[in-house]
Amino acid sequence: MTITRRLFWEDPYRREFEATVIESTDYAGQPAVVLDVTCFYPTSGGQPHDVGTLNGIAVCEVLEEGGRILHILERPLAEGTAVHGAIDWPRRFDHMQQHSGQHLLSQAFERLFDAETVSFHLGEEACTIDVTMADLDLAQVSQVEALVNGVIFENRPISAREYAEEEIGALGLRKAPTVHGRIRIVEVEGFDRCACGGTHVRTTGEIGLVHIRRWEKRRSQTRVEFLCGGRAQRDYLRLEALCREAANRLSVGVGELPEAIVRLQEALQQSGREAQALRKQLLEREVALLALEAEPIPGGRLLCRLLADYDAAAMRYIAQGLAAQGGIVALLAVREPSAQVCFVRSADFEADMVALFREAAGPYGGRGGGQPHAAQGGGMRADDLPAILARARALLLGETG
Ligand SMILES: [Zn+2]
Incomplete structure (x- = not known):
């Protein structure tokens, strides 16, 4: 077996060379040649192979097998062909x-x-x-x-x-x-x-x-x-x-970036705390307004409402606020983030909210639970919420079976 002269060892800076094809074969279905001399480094020792051309034909891969350096080509080259080789220098x-x-x-x-x-x-x-x-x-x-x-x-x-x-x-x-x-x-x-x-x-x-x-x-x-x-x-x-x-976005020099980010985080936390306080105030005001709108019923007052502008978390807060008032039942529903209802009553009002929920929402696919004074659930369609609220109200007032 002829051993290929490894020009990449003799002069790793050499980019072009003249050689002769001493063996024309194929490797994994692709044409391959062995040359008498080469600048093409085969994959080994952690270093990937070179790429380049032989007579303008692309060399896609170079590997060593049984001491032979195989140049895998895009098109075949016949044995005995004189070739001009060039490696991709920036890659090498x-x-x-x-x-x-x-x-x-x-x-x-x-x-x-x-x-x-x-x-x-x-x-x-x-x-x-x-x-x-x-x-x-x-x-x-x-x-x-x-x-x-x-x-x-x-x-x-x-x-x-x-x-x-x-x-x-x-x-x-x-x-x-x-x-x-x-x-x-x-x-x-x-x-x-x-x-x-x-x-x-x-x-x-x-x-x-x-x-x-x-x-x-x-x-x-x-x-x-x-x-x-x-x-x-x-x-x-x-x-x-x-x-x-990043610095341009924060209108500071690059060196001031860490400080600017800390300031931004602090401002964000402050805004978050303020937003939370304002939200609490808003919900408390909403509780007071809703309590005024509650209708008188035997034994207390009733508020039955689909809360269009609030989500489930706000609904729970409003429900707690109403129940704390005394002598009240609140039948509430929201669409966001999904259709949910919340039935609550004051401690001094007689009624089982879990039973009411099951009877009113059950036929609409509602699932949930709670305690006699507060029940909550979801699983129903948002479009059915008005019907569920109306049914719960009628049940509570003894207007249906
Ligand atoms: Zn090395």
């Missing part, structure tokens, strides 16, 4: 920034907290590492960021070299290699050494910036989400735009 450079940043981050967690990186994921939008720390707080995250970005500002060289398996014991690697034979070691000068087959930038300065965006506990480990380089820059711009918009 982004991967190089993220992957290089991950090396620094993993070393920083190890140095500061003796925490090992057990997995790495380079996602479309963000990257994550899982570190062996049960807890992580903001102060620790700041420490990690300070160390990593300090190494970035020092612009240290990053290099890759192959070693024989027996040589690597002396190298002080952060992570023991999972492969055998010749082992590729990536070194951030004076800071980190680890076995890695990915693509990296040539100096730490090209990583630009590493920012830890969030983290979450996962059993005994912590998943740390981070952004490097262009992703960190775009995130910064996004956050700045959000802050500016």
Whole structure:
């Protein structure tokens, strides 16, 4: 089997190359080729594959299978074809920034907290590492960021070299290699050494910036989400735009946002308390007015009313207020938030409100209950409320069977 020469290791900055198709095959129903040389990085070690073109034909996926690098194509290419290859450079450079940043981050967690990186994921939008720390707080995250970005500002060289398996014991690697034979070691000068087959930038300065965006506990480990380089820059711009918009809405500077939000919350609470006090006053006035409208009946007064402007909570408040007056029965109903009725009486008035409710509302589908002095229920149609009230009134006055 011919082994493909990996140009992405020799020069990760190379974007174009000339090659020959040495095998034309298919993979999961799609045409695929193996080349004698390639710049296309296959998915491995947490880093996603490159995309690009071979003679203008799109390379949608690149993967390694049994030591062969398979380029999955949109259209087939015949064996022996000479091809001009080009990778999507912005995508690759982004991967190089993220992957290089991950090396620094993993070393920083190890140095500061003796925490090992057990997995790495380079996602479309963000990257994550899982570190062996049960807890992580903001102060620790700041420490990690300070160390990593300090190494970035020092612009240290990053290099890759192959070693024989027996040589690597002396190298002080952060992570023991999972492969055998010749082992590729990536070194951030004076800071980190680890076995890695990915693509990296040539100096730490090209990583630009590493920012830890969030983290979450996962059993005994912590998943740390981070952004490097262009992703960190775009995130910064996004956050700045959000802050500016929020500040503009509150007519304050960005730095005054937290204070302005506290003021807003306090004002809202104050308004809420005032609204509640006014509502109480309004309902008390309503109770007084309704009591005046109650009709005289044997043993007291009766108020039978569909409350058009109130909801169920207000109805309960009004009912209690009326019942407290003495010598009164109130048969009330509301449509909001659903059709409900409330029958109450003063302590000094003889009548069973639960029985009255069942007899009046039951035939209309009303369900509910309560105590002899107060019953409440729903389940009926709003259109039937006037009929239910009329029936309850007639029953109470002994006008029906
Ligand atoms: Zn790497």
